[in-house]
Amino acid sequence: MSSRAVTIRDVAERAQVSISTVSHTFSGSRPISAQTRERVLAAARELGYDANPSARSLRTGRSGLIGLFLRPRYAVAGTPDRAETFNRLVGSVATEMLRRKTGLIHVPDLHDPAVASVPMDGCLVAHPYGSDEVLAEVQRRGIPTVTVEEDPDRPELAWAVRLDYPRVVTGLLEHLREQGAREITLLSGTEDNAWNRRPRQTYLDWCARIGIRPRTGLLSEGLSGEETAARARELLTAADRPDAFVVCTCDSAAVFVKVAAELGIGVPGELLLAALTDSEHGRVANPRITAMDLNHEVLAEQAVELMFARLSRAAEPKEPVTVDPVLRLRESTARPPH
Amino acid sequence: MSSRAVTIRDVAERAQVSISTVSHTFSGSRPISAQTRERVLAAARELGYDANPSARSLRTGRSGLIGLFLRPRYAVAGTPDRAETFNRLVGSVATEMLRRKTGLIHVPDLHDPAVASVPMDGCLVAHPYGSDEVLAEVQRRGIPTVTVEEDPDRPELAWAVRLDYPRVVTGLLEHLREQGAREITLLSGTEDNAWNRRPRQTYLDWCARIGIRPRTGLLSEGLSGEETAARARELLTAADRPDAFVVCTCDSAAVFVKVAAELGIGVPGELLLAALTDSEHGRVANPRITAMDLNHEVLAEQAVELMFARLSRAAEPKEPVTVDPVLRLRESTARPPH
DNA sequence: GCCAATCATCAAAACGTTTCGATAGCCAGT
DNA sequence: ACTGGCTATCGAAACGTTTTGATGATTGGC
Numbered sequence: 001m002s003s004r005a006v007t008i009r010d011v012a013e014r015a016q017v018s019i020s021t022v023s024h025t026f027s028g029s030r031p032i033s034a035q036t037r038e039r040v041l042a043a044a045r046e047l048g049y050d051a052n053p054s055a056r057s058l059r060t061g062r063s064g065l066i067g068l069f070l071r072p073r074y075a076v077a078g079t080p081d082r083a084e085t086f087n088r089l090v091g092s093v094a095t096e097m098l099r100r101k102t103g104l105i106h107v108p109d110l111h112d113p114a115v116a117s118v119p120m121d122g123c124l125v126a127h128p129y130g131s132d133e134v135l136a137e138v139q140r141r142g143i144p145t146v147t148v149e150e151d152p153d154r155p156e157l158a159w160a161v162r163l164d165y166p167r168v169v170t171g172l173l174e175h176l177r178e179q180g181a182r183e184i185t186l187l188s189g190t191e192d193n194a195w196n197r198r199p200r201q202t203y204l205d206w207c208a209r210i211g212i213r214p215r216t217g218l219l220s221e222g223l224s225g226e227e228t229a230a231r232a233r234e235l236l237t238a239a240d241r242p243d244a245f246v247v248c249t250c251d252s253a254a255v256f257v258k259v260a261a262e263l264g265i266g267v268p269g270e271l272l273l274a275a276l277t278d279s280e281h282g283r284v285a286n287p288r289i290t291a292m293d294l295n296h297e298v299l300a301e302q303a304v305e306l307m308f309a310r311l312s313r314a315a316e317p318k319e320p321v322t323v324d325p326v327l328r329l330r331e332s333t334a335r336p337p338h
Numbered sequence: 339m340s341s342r343a344v345t346i347r348d349v350a351e352r353a354q355v356s357i358s359t360v361s362h363t364f365s366g367s368r369p370i371s372a373q374t375r376e377r378v379l380a381a382a383r384e385l386g387y388d389a390n391p392s393a394r395s396l397r398t399g400r401s402g403l404i405g406l407f408l409r410p411r412y413a414v415a416g417t418p419d420r421a422e423t424f425n426r427l428v429g430s431v432a433t434e435m436l437r438r439k440t441g442l443i444h445v446p447d448l449h450d451p452a453v454a455s456v457p458m459d460g461c462l463v464a465h466p467y468g469s470d471e472v473l474a475e476v477q478r479r480g481i482p483t484v485t486v487e488e489d490p491d492r493p494e495l496a497w498a499v500r501l502d503y504p505r506v507v508t509g510l511l512e513h514l515r516e517q518g519a520r521e522i523t524l525l526s527g528t529e530d531n532a533w534n535r536r537p538r539q540t541y542l543d544w545c546a547r548i549g550i551r552p553r554t555g556l557l558s559e560g561l562s563g564e565e566t567a568a569r570a571r572e573l574l575t576a577a578d579r580p581d582a583f584v585v586c587t588c589d590s591a592a593v594f595v596k597v598a599a600e601l602g603i604g605v606p607g608e609l610l611l612a613a614l615t616d617s618e619h620g621r622v623a624n625p626r627i628t629a630m631d632l633n634h635e636v637l638a639e640q641a642v643e644l645m646f647a648r649l650s651r652a653a654e655p656k657e658p659v660t661v662d663p664v665l666r667l668r669e670s671t672a673r674p675p676h
Numbered sequence: 677g678c679c680a681a682t683c684a685t686c687a688a689a690a691c692g693t694t695t696c697g698a699t700a701g702c703c704a705g706t
Numbered sequence: 707a708c709t710g711g712c713t714a715t716c717g718a719a720a721c722g723t724t725t726t727g728a729t730g731a732t733t734g735g736c
Contacts, residue, residue: 005692007691007692007693008692008693009692019692019693019694020694020695020696023693023694023695024694024695027694029694029695030695051692051693052691052692052693054691054692054693055691055692055693055694056692056693056694057693058691058692058693058694059692059693059694059695060693060694060695
């Protein structure tokens with residue numbers, strides 16, 4: 001388009017002043033006479049001057065941009081459930097950042113040397129894994145970081161927002177018991193993050209407390225529908241079939257409902273079903289599925305707030321901010337259905 | 339954290355070479371002996387060196403980042419319908435960019451001088467208004483731009499992805515007629531963009547073609563539930579109430595259903611209802627609402643592809659890429675309900 | 677055993693800002 | 707008339723890269 005970008009030098013020349021005067025005019029860091037200011041502003045306007053952001057941040061050491069890393073890599077391709085989680089989280093963070101008039105960067109793979117690195121003043125790492133390597137890397141680089149959910153192996157990092165799983169997962173388990181469930185099986189996802197680890201621990205603690213035998217298993221949150229169905233068939237035809245399942249995603253729960261129907265097992269009549277994250281699947285399945293909504297919007301809002309606090313050199317909090325997930329009770333655990 | 343960032347100079351010193359040698363080692367732009375390369379890489383590793391992205395882009399003139407502007411400003415705060423549109427679009431663009439290992443920046447207000455400007459090699463402007471000022475501004479700055487949906491006042495900009503409204507909106511209108519509707523009212527949103535203008539034009543053309551009197555109106559897509567309800571009550575109690583409404587959002591359609599029920603008007607029995615964008619509201623309302631899904635995922639994918647083509651200096655296409663919206667037929671227009 | 681070509685490296689000049697010490701002009705106080 | 711203290715401006719030095727012309731050192735052809 002234009003042959004050459006307009007620089008501060010062009011403005012200075014046209015306004016007949018030095019480049020430092022132009023700089024001061026814009027930044028207000030030194031007094032400039034009204035007359036000179038006018039000339040400079042006019043020149044800038046006429047030339048269509050815009051400061052070069054790279055030059056500015058090279059000099060100042062700040063870019064005004066915050067990076068966002070979303071850790072489950074396969075969220076990107078993902079299942080419908082994944083896509084919804086991704087979209088809600090990314091959307092909420094973006095909304096929050098826009099409200100604060102600060103740019104947000106989705107950072108591509110930091111470990112890929114082919115990828116140009118990115119100028120960020122701070123970064124958010126969402127849903128880190130245990131001993132997360134990206135988290136470690138940004139810390140190594142000295143970038144101020146806030147995590148959305150904690151690295152389960154590094155609970156000491158207090159610049160974090162975390163979900164109150166014990167309260168809500170216990171609430172779900174008690175609800176299942178009230179609805180008549182005696183044998184509850186928990187199927188966790190296989191990604192090693194807080195969302196899988198902590199509800200599982202809460203379940204184990206709860207079982208110990210009320211004196212029942214815990215029944216756990218794994219069910220990868222990335223499985224295809226067919227794979228999940230095969231697994232469901234296996235579990236639902238076992239001799240010691242439980243009377244309630246808590247599974248990781250609504251995608252999986254919906255498959256369980258379908259397989260149960262094929263086997264003539266009524267939900268919620270003979271089997272209760274709940275998921276540890278909510279999604280479209282849970283809201284439109286028949287019956288609709290009880291799920292724990294991870295409250296991404298509030299999580300994002302708090303994380304961004306924490307990020308800004310950190311950047312303005314607030315003291316490190318004593319412990320992470322806690323956000324409540326929301327239990328969405330639906331027909332899949334309602335006996336009789338309402 | 340670290341007292342001082344590690345620069346190329348530190349690496350050069352430790353490896354006992356000049357800084358240009360270090361640079362060449364990383365960029366591969368000149369041959370470096372195996373022995374020297376080893377020393378340099380070792381020094382970089384030991385020191386934890388990472389190139390400063392601002393310095394690099396100052397020098398090269400490229401940042402490796404693409405900007406994203408989402409034009410409906412109030413999408414950010416917005417209604418549920420808005421939030422879903424925003425999340426799907428932002429999520430899809432982000433996903434697409436991550437796949438291509440390029441950073442994506444959500445750009446805050448370009449016109450706010452308090453906001454640091456942002457280094458971008460190109461930018462996407464989504465859902466521009468008529469004679470969009472942000473679009474004009476980025477073009478003035480000479481930033482290669484691709485639009486998602488066209489600026490309705492500048493159809494000549496061919497670096498764009500647009501929806502095929504005529505085909506799908508006509509399909510919807512014919513469907514309504516097949517279902518028995520004789521008087522169809524179209525209520526457009528009030529934001530001046532392609533999504534509001536083009537379906538309206540398609541409707542007017544269709545009416546003219548089949549020889550019926552067009553009935554149009556406006557209904558702001560940003561209205562609160564109460565405001566929409568008041569408007570709905572007014573329209574549904576009018577003497578010449580039509581037998582079908584096409585409204586802008588599912589949020590609005592859901593309110594229409596509710597008000598109709600209060601007035602004893604059955605949907606779809608006595609009134610058909612459809613929306614020009616799909617959302618959660620449409621999928622869980624009772625009856626579920628027929629809607630046009632704007633296919634944000636494909637739109638985003640195509641737009642990103644076009645952006646990369648443009649950045650690699652491909653020739654300007656003769657006309658915009660066209661994507662089909664998807665008609666989601668549901669109970670609100672099904673007579674009798676299936 | 678010399679000339680040309682090739683190879684590996686270096687030094688210096690950008691890139692466009694911000695920052696900061698220096699300076700010229702001016703006025704008030706002695 | 708000289709000093710001291712403002713005010714408005716300038717000049718130059720960074721910030722950390724990439725790029726490119728120049729320069730020794732090594733090779734190969736004769």
